[in-house]
Amino acid sequence: MANDAVGRQPKYQHIAAELKDAIASGEYGPGARLPGESDLMSRYGVARMTARQAFGVLQAQGLVEARKGAGVFVREYQVVIRRRGIQRLAVEVWGAGGAIWDVDGKGRAPVVEFLSVTEERPSGAVAAALGLADRAPVVVRRRRYLLDGKPVMLATSYLDAALVAGTAVAEPDSGPGGIYARLAELGHGPRRFREEIRSRMPGPEETARLGLAAGTPVVLVCRTAYTAEGTPVEVNEMVLDSSAYVLEYAFDAP
Template sequence: MASLTSVLGVLDPTSDRAVFRQIADALREAIDKGRFREGDKLPSETELVDHFGVSRMTVRNALSLLQQEGLAVSEHGKGVFVRPRPPVRRLASDRFARRHREQGKAAFTVEAEAAGSRPEVDNLEVKEERPSPDISARLGSPRKVLARRRRYLLDGRPVEFATSYLPLDLARNTPIAQPNPGPGGIYARLEEMGHRLDHFDEEIRARMPSPAEVRTLQLASGVPVIHLVRTAYDSEGRAVEVCDTVMAADAYVLAYQLPAN
């Protein structure tokens, strides 16, 4: 490896930025520029102390900051490493196009394959339940819904989990109530049942994850989530599904085409 001076540079004694933040800045820039790649071990505390001429606590604060940001992970007795990131999946505006359903592919499968990744689904649960007030209002106030919960993985890494809520009068005793609803997923089944999909409304916000979401998505410290709620409407204007999805923010790029007229 090149010298630490060429990789990390030196501290700016005239800067009013805290020294540990300057060190974190240098490491972050080196990671962003590929000087340290995913899985690479970062310079040890001793190496950084010697290079920057600072205390060990200052170096630890810098490394801790990178871990809080989700850029690095500490392995006990081994050191601090650049954290591997899940493959990025583009959340494109045409992901629910009918042509994908007609090919027998659900949206997650289509986009995972486009990214060259291997899609998986686990932690699947299908049950009848009473909806929350918010879900009930979005679906036109049904007394009970069919809830389909699942977690999605790319190349073995969890990237999102989602719950679809459908009015029970639509979903009960249909393939939608089965763990595997068949080619094209639940949207294909809805259209086969006469509910031709017309449009989707989506609400998206970013936030920090709950402890349960950290465990489910195996998130590193400091990684936020994207919370997306989508409502699907058929050609008669009926809300036929609400999908509540939580995604690891470092695994997605939101890509949309918006009309200008």
């Protein structure tokens, strides 16, 4: 109870730890309003910047969210999208005209917001992944996925322009089954995939475009799709709101 077990711990860390315990114990449930900065000032006898620093610790852990003019609230966690990394790419899914994310959802399908389809010179990394000499032009498809109006993923696909320029792949609406079905019609249906997964904190632009709360990392998924012959046909770079996704990979021992 007392405030004198300071040991060598800074005041703001002590306050943050007590608030965290109170949240963990259920005293403040998800969505509940925490004591405000002035409450902490009087309760602990500290200056305002010290109280703010305590909140800063909890915000950096993504436990808490400050709303200007309203207060500081316990964040409500909801992981809603289970992304099945392997099953979702089954030929039967896009071969039958279905969208890949039909396999993901729990009923609620994300809305795709098309941002642009352009032709550009790729970065060296993308050119290398696609096996393009001299950074030959690529078709770039940029889009954003929203679930219940909230952005959950940014995705950018790169395809060899020499292969797909002038086809439905270079149109905003790529038709039933998506670009994988179109690639199959062109004789380049994807059969093998490699996904690379990283995580880091977002930059300001990603924070804005995904509407991320403070203390929320992003997950980067970079998928390369290959034909049965091993030719790369697509590179898809995705940026996911980590608080919305669980990635799942189920497989047999090789």
